[in-house]
Amino acid sequence: MRVPFWSTPREFAIEPLEIEDASALPRIHEEDFIRPWSEDEFADLLAQGNVFGFAAREVGKRQLGPVGFVLVRQAADEAEILTVAVARSARRLGLGRSLMDAVLRALHAARTASLFLEVDETNAPAIALYRRLGFIQVGRRPDYYKQPGGGRTGAIVMRRDLH
Ligand SMILES: CC(C)(COP(=O)(O)OP(=O)(O)OC[C@H]1O[C@@H](n2cnc3c(N)ncnc32)[C@H](O)[C@@H]1OP(=O)(O)O)[C@@H](O)C(=O)NCCC(=O)NCCS
Incomplete structure (x- = not known):
């Protein structure tokens, strides 16, 4: 006999990143980055007047911190x-896209002209996301990132104009 299965869709909210979030960020960051940033590094960045961000939080699971x-x-x-x-x-x-959309909206409101980023040229998911958001490649830095095996990969520099 088949057991019926109803799944409730997960709901998320995109909100400004607060300095209190710093302790939860290394856990997410270290899943993929070879040199994870510490809680102190995140707190220092968030304390800078020219740094801001957004967090995606699961509705009903706020106590677990950002996802x-x-x-x-x-x-x-x-x-x-x-x-x-x-x-x-x-x-x-859709969270990566929603987070980046929130950044683009905030920068547009602040009359910022261009948004830049660097991405590992082997990071296909991130490059696909950025292209969908209208970023174009404007440069390349060879041998920029160290890889776990000891090799190096290049970085692509991308820009999104906001005018
Ligand atoms: C890159 C990253 C932030 C994307 O986050 P995400 O929430 O999974 O992305 P989204 O669900 O918003 O995807 C938006 C679009 O990006 C592209 N994309 C995302 N993941 C992809 C994958 N694994 N393969 C191909 N395209 C992908 C797709 O175009 C996707 O649209 P679609 O789902 O309609 O096809 C996530 O993969 C991540 O955290 N990676 C590790 C950290 C990292 O590499 N950060 C970028 C460093 S520059």
Whole structure:
């Protein structure tokens, strides 16, 4: 006999990242980055006046902390994505895109001209996300990232114009 199965769709909210979130961010960041950032590093960044970000939180599970986040630095009329990450358990649900959309809206409102980022040229999911959001490749840095096996991969520099 088949047991009926009803699944409730997961709901998420995109909200400004707070300094109190710093302790929850290394857990998400270390899932994929070879040099994970510490709680102190995140707290220092979030304390800087020109750094802001957004968090994705699961509705009803706020006490578990964010399941994804993005951090941005603004300088004059340009901005740069410092990092963006979604927990493996919450990928392909549209959160990476929603976090980046929130950044684009905030920068547009602040009259920022361009948003830049660097991405490992082998990171197909991130490159696909950025292309869908209108980023174009504007440069390449060879041998930029160290890989766990000892090799190196290049970085692609991408830009999204906001005018
Ligand atoms: C990149 C990352 C943030 C994407 O987050 P996500 O919440 O899974 O992405 P979304 O569900 O919003 O996907 C949006 C689009 O990105 C692309 N994409 C995301 N993951 C993909 C994958 N594994 N393969 C191919 N395309 C992918 C697709 O175009 C997708 O749209 P679709 O689902 O309609 O096809 C996530 O994979 C991640 O945290 N990776 C590890 C950290 C990282 O690499 N950060 C970027 C460093 S520059």
